[in-house]
Amino acid sequence: MRRSLLLLTAATTALVLTALLVPLTLLTRSHAADRATAEATARAQWVAHALGPALATADERETAEQTVESVNGKDLPATSLILADDTVIGPRVRHRGAHQESDPVRLARTGRAFTYEPESGGRLVLVPVQGAKNGTAVVQVTLSERQLYAGTLASWLVLAGIGVGLVLLGLLLADRLGARLVGATRRLARTADRLAAGDLTARATPEGPPELRLVARELNRLAARIDTLLAAERENAADLAHRLRTPVAALRLDAETLRNPEEAHRIAADVLALEHSVDDVIRKARRPLREAPRADLAAVARERTAFWAPLAEDQNRATGTTTPAHAVPVPVPADELGAALDALIGNVLDHTPHGTPFTVTVRRTAAGEAELTVADEGPGFPGPASPARGTSGAGSTGLGLDIARRTAQEADGRFEAASTADGARVTLTFPPAPETGTPPGKTQSGETQSAPPAPTG
DSSP states (O other): OHHHHHHHHHHHHHHHHHHHHHHHHHHHHHHHHHHHHHHHHHHHHHHHHHHHHTTTSSTTTHHHHHHHHOOOOOTTTTEEEOOSOOOOSSSOOOSOOOOHHHHHHHHHHOOOEEEETTTTTSEEEEEEEETTTTEEEEEEEEOOHHHHHHHHHHHHHHHHHHHHHHHHHHHHHHHHHHHHHHHHHHHHHHHHHHTTTOOOTTOOOOOOSSHHHHHHHHHHHHHHHHHHHHHHHHHHHHHHHHHHHHHHHHHHHHTTSSHHHHHHHHHHHHHHHHHHHHHHHHHTTTTTOOOOOOOEHHHHHHHHHHHHHEEEEHTTEEEEEEEESOOOOOOOOOOHHHHHHHHHHHHHHHOOOOTTEEEEEEEEEEOOEEEEEEESSSSSSSSSOOOOOOSSSSSOOOOOHHHHHHHHHHTTTEEEEEEETTTEEEEEEEEOOOOOOOOOOOOOOOOEEEEOOOOOO
């Protein structure tokens, strides 16, 4: 925009100055010619007035020569006196064609003073001398082209300088205006980028031309509206999750009335985990969007695999967990990582035959990314490995894989699911979490392998 504004200003200013300066240069040329002609006419009239009494006496020749000689000089117009017998006193300036030269002199002898422009250029000023003894003499002042337009070049240079100065001034003003417009536009774009990144407190300052101020005000209104709608949605989600507390509490009371203490304890533990999940939903719904998430992928993998281990043991499944001994931070909240891993392990437990083993692996790639893989030795996916949200090839809700997919993609990671010769494999790849203010402690890299539970009958 800034460059376009400068080009437009330069072109417009140049056109306007051309339209003004071209007539002005012609006017200065005409003015210079008029000024030189006026000075030559005054000179001719003075000489004619001075020589009038002398030409009335006998000693006209000597007096005329002295007078004409006194008004001629270097860089001055050539002044001559043409007597009645065509004798010329002073410089003789010949022009193209003798008859062309005698015609204006003959006309001047009739008593008329005038200017004449010969074909050879320049200008002649002829003034008759009244009172001459032997007839009418004529004073002729000859102006050359250079004398006629003296000073025109200097005037043109001054005008050109003024034009260049005006163009530069216009470009300077356009540059300042363009900088103001571009700066206001860029600040508006930065505000929009902050809003797109989740900073709903970002607001634009209305500045610049009226159109940009209008856009800034509308952007602020949009941000406020989005903030209000998201706050309402978070509260609705929190309220909905809070409503689950009552049936969950009733379920816990029912579990406590079971006669089998072991079953009662197990179901109570499951109900407690469900209560924690409901609490996590409430906290997540009310969590500001600008929080910088950070969780240890290896720790979450070990924790969630251990959580599902009893059910896997009941289904006679061998499980394996391979994770580094050091922390593997990823830019995802721990509860979302746990939910994604629960969905993947739940899919294995729900959609593969009992006794099918599965493994959970966490590792760092060569590019520094964190990779979570859940693999099983079942029959593989019955349909597409990555069905659309809400679509399932096994008769379920179809949300499990989508939860894992969104968890990876919202962190700018990747989701891959495929059927293999040994079963099925789902891999979530996460970028490394940004460094925090406290440097992480120095750890030693290594891997731990959990022993699979002994199969039961």
